[in-house]
Amino acid sequence: MRAPASVAMRLEEIDTPALLVDLDAFEKNLFTLANAVKGHDVRVRAHAKTHKCPEIAKRQLSAGAIGVCCQKVAEAEAMVEGGIEDVLVSNEVVGAPKLGRLAALSKRARLGVCVDNRENLRQLEASGAELDVYLELDIGMRRCGIAPGEPALALAREIARSRTLRFAGLQAYHGRAQHVRSMAERRAAIQDAAQKVLMTKRLLHEERIACPVVTGAGSGSFMFEVESGAWNEIQPGSYVFMDADYARNEWAAPLPRFAHSLFVLATVMSRPAPDRAIVDAGLKASSVDSGMPSVWQNPGLVYAAASDEHGRLDIAPGVAAPALGEKLLLVPGHCDPTVNLYDWYVCVRQGVVEALWPITARGASL
Amino acid sequence: MRAPASVAMRLEEIDTPALLVDLDAFEKNLFTLANAVKGHDVRVRAHAKTHKCPEIAKRQLSAGAIGVCCQKVAEAEAMVEGGIEDVLVSNEVVGAPKLGRLAALSKRARLGVCVDNRENLRQLEASGAELDVYLELDIGMRRCGIAPGEPALALAREIARSRTLRFAGLQAYHGRAQHVRSMAERRAAIQDAAQKVLMTKRLLHEERIACPVVTGAGSGSFMFEVESGAWNEIQPGSYVFMDADYARNEWAAPLPRFAHSLFVLATVMSRPAPDRAIVDAGLKASSVDSGMPSVWQNPGLVYAAASDEHGRLDIAPGVAAPALGEKLLLVPGHCDPTVNLYDWYVCVRQGVVEALWPITARGASL
Numbered sequence: 001m002r003a004p005a006s007v008a009m010r011l012e013e014i015d016t017p018a019l020l021v022d023l024d025a026f027e028k029n030l031f032t033l034a035n036a037v038k039g040h041d042v043r044v045r046a047h048a049k050t051h052k053c054p055e056i057a058k059r060q061l062s063a064g065a066i067g068v069c070c071q072k073v074a075e076a077e078a079m080v081e082g083g084i085e086d087v088l089v090s091n092e093v094v095g096a097p098k099l100g101r102l103a104a105l106s107k108r109a110r111l112g113v114c115v116d117n118r119e120n121l122r123q124l125e126a127s128g129a130e131l132d133v134y135l136e137l138d139i140g141m142r143r144c145g146i147a148p149g150e151p152a153l154a155l156a157r158e159i160a161r162s163r164t165l166r167f168a169g170l171q172a173y174h175g176r177a178q179h180v181r182s183m184a185e186r187r188a189a190i191q192d193a194a195q196k197v198l199m200t201k202r203l204l205h206e207e208r209i210a211c212p213v214v215t216g217a218g219s220g221s222f223m224f225e226v227e228s229g230a231w232n233e234i235q236p237g238s239y240v241f242m243d244a245d246y247a248r249n250e251w252a253a254p255l256p257r258f259a260h261s262l263f264v265l266a267t268v269m270s271r272p273a274p275d276r277a278i279v280d281a282g283l284k285a286s287s288v289d290s291g292m293p294s295v296w297q298n299p300g301l302v303y304a305a306a307s308d309e310h311g312r313l314d315i316a317p318g319v320a321a322p323a324l325g326e327k328l329l330l331v332p333g334h335c336d337p338t339v340n341l342y343d344w345y346v347c348v349r350q351g352v353v354e355a356l357w358p359i360t361a362r363g364a365s366l
Numbered sequence: 367m368r369a370p371a372s373v374a375m376r377l378e379e380i381d382t383p384a385l386l387v388d389l390d391a392f393e394k395n396l397f398t399l400a401n402a403v404k405g406h407d408v409r410v411r412a413h414a415k416t417h418k419c420p421e422i423a424k425r426q427l428s429a430g431a432i433g434v435c436c437q438k439v440a441e442a443e444a445m446v447e448g449g450i451e452d453v454l455v456s457n458e459v460v461g462a463p464k465l466g467r468l469a470a471l472s473k474r475a476r477l478g479v480c481v482d483n484r485e486n487l488r489q490l491e492a493s494g495a496e497l498d499v500y501l502e503l504d505i506g507m508r509r510c511g512i513a514p515g516e517p518a519l520a521l522a523r524e525i526a527r528s529r530t531l532r533f534a535g536l537q538a539y540h541g542r543a544q545h546v547r548s549m550a551e552r553r554a555a556i557q558d559a560a561q562k563v564l565m566t567k568r569l570l571h572e573e574r575i576a577c578p579v580v581t582g583a584g585s586g587s588f589m590f591e592v593e594s595g596a597w598n599e600i601q602p603g604s605y606v607f608m609d610a611d612y613a614r615n616e617w618a619a620p621l622p623r624f625a626h627s628l629f630v631l632a633t634v635m636s637r638p639a640p641d642r643a644i645v646d647a648g649l650k651a652s653s654v655d656s657g658m659p660s661v662w663q664n665p666g667l668v669y670a671a672a673s674d675e676h677g678r679l680d681i682a683p684g685v686a687a688p689a690l691g692e693k694l695l696l697v698p699g700h701c702d703p704t705v706n707l708y709d710w711y712v713c714v715r716q717g718v719v720e721a722l723w724p725i726t727a728r729g730a731s732l
Contacts, residue, residue, distance in 0.1 A: 095382070097381045145636075270511075284731060308415060309457065324486065
């Protein structure tokens with residue numbers, strides 16, 4: 001798919017809709033995360049489901065991450081293809097075609113995968129893959145995962161007995177906690193989850209099943225996981241970009257504040273009424289599953305409704321209305337599915353295009 | 367991007383998530399539309415924003431459509447590249463890069479575009495494009511479009527005076543009416559819109575400005591437009607596929623009932639609890655802007671929540687729970703943005719893959 005810009009263009013010249021990365025803000029976010037975990041006994045395994053781009057993964061590794069996570073085998077393939085050598089598929093992989101590809105990929109890179117039931121474990125063993133296997137615990141998310149405690153212990157025993165698979169530890173991610181608005185409630189959710197992790201670790205220890213890694217945590221909570229002592233690896237993804245939904249969270253110490261570095265550049269394509277402007281970026285340009293995008297640094301313009309290819313901006317009384325053809329920066333409501341709509345990041349520094357990064361795992365859902 | 371299937375595979379062998387077209391239902395929909403408008407003085411210009419696929423556009427033409435609509439220049443490019451020779455961009459096109467591409471494309475195919483203001487009309491003239499220009503009326507949608515009556519007449523005069531552009535008529539689409547649930551209210555919305563169209567046509571006629579075409583209408587309302595006599599071209603898109611949101615409309619004569627022909631095939635990837643199954647198709651596999659997908663012909667399984675790569679199915683008491691690895695057909699909540707997530711249609715007839723059609727305008731947002 002055609003790129004909407006070329007290197008050295010000015011921001012105003014970029015065609016729209018375009019997915020922009022503000023490189024100064026992006027690099028600041030890499031540094032902010034590294035700084036937050038400095039001195040703690042924890043490694044960063046950044047989640048590549050957010051960005052789907054080896055160029056970004058490499059920069060996360062340069063900033064201290066020990067590898068990346070993916071959710072899909074096809075994402076992991078794109079990462080290994082792009083030069084990343086340590087990938088955890090932080091998800092269950094089911095079905096012969098995917099397990100075959102996982103096995104093939106396991107010869108090319110250090111690869112991990114999650115499991116939450118016996119039947120899937122048998123399939124993994126049969127695939128011939130050389131894998132780190134993480135047992136996924138349900139610590140409150142009610143999605144995948146096995147119950148902490150005895151059920152987890154019973155499955156861990158079977159993984160530990162396997163001749164081909166390595167029991168690497170626990171996957172314990174509380175996705176629902178990430179967007180709990182208040183710091184106190186988010187902290188409480190993670191403290192509750194930590195008890196489940198610690199209880200399960202104790203059972204494993206009593207059976208002398210080594211549990212080298214407990215991995216999990218997202219951008220909205222990771223310092224609670226770190227401070228609990230129950231996790232020694234974190235998986236933040238959205239921190240590199242932030243989005244309008246994360247911005248609605250309460251942010252305070254110990255969680256650092258990240259900067260918005262991801263934007264959808266849109267053009268005003270119609271000015272049908274004094275109180276209304278229409279932009280050329282609708283729900284095929286910015287995912288609305290977690291709410292509408294916001295107009296960057298322009299509270300008088302409210303992105304009120306999205307149709308497939310249009311966004312309606314309501315113009316507050318007294319606010320300078322944007323002109324036809326004017327370009328506006330939008331902060332997506334939810335960064336991950338928005339990224340998945342684009343083939344290119346247009347990387348901008350101080351108003352000039354510095355690079356184009358291909359989103360090689362865009363649409364990599366298999 | 368890798369295709370999830372190959373020709374002659376059985377449904378159960380298709381990797382997931384995959385976007386499926388049931389060819390029998392799809393062909394039935396083509397026939398149902400052609401049959402509905404037979405005997406009426408109206409042409410069909412099918413909307414390609416829905417499917418983004420020249421293979422489908424060609425079949426719409428074979429079934430009687432005189433051309434297609436697109437919303438974006440990049441979609442129009444993909445259609446012309448795919449052999450479609452008559453394309454209306456049913457939208458405003460703003461900015462020099464896009465206008466330059468529109469002008470280039472206008473040398474290769476019959477091309478139309480919409481305009482709703484003077485400034486944009488000047489830009490169109492300056493671009494050197496050889497175009498049919500449609501004046502977009504706002505007939506109740508509150509998106510783009512100029513007010514019917516005198517404002518429209520004044521702009522039409524200027525188009526008619528242009529040396530390079532051809533005034534082709536009116537674009538009059540009532541998007542908001544498409545999903546009004548009751549037949550009576552939908553009919554009333556279109557009757558109101560028809561008055562605005564007819565009043566504007568009368569003004570044009572009085573000034574002897576020929577208005578050969580009034581184009582508009584969508585899958586949820588088109589027979590009301592046809593019966594009003596105000597339109598002589600309709601632009602239905604979703605009718606080829608249907609979706610869960612359109613299925614929530616009341617359907618009765620004069621509107622024919624279309625069949626669900628578009629599905630997301632998903633795999634049960636975790637069975638963490640008796641009342642819950644997790645599938646591998648989340649909001650990156652089925653757009654949730656108009657609600658969750660539904661599980662096809664299985665009311666006891668409710669797709670209750672989507673995260674990026676997962677869907678949670680609630681299993682009603684007493685319902686046979688799906689097995690790990692079982693494949694389920696989902697009906698997307700909204701077909702257009704769901705299609706935009708995929709690179710391939712897997713076309714299935716009676717459980718066997720008959721063809722793979724590339725979605726060449728996927729992501730064509732420029």
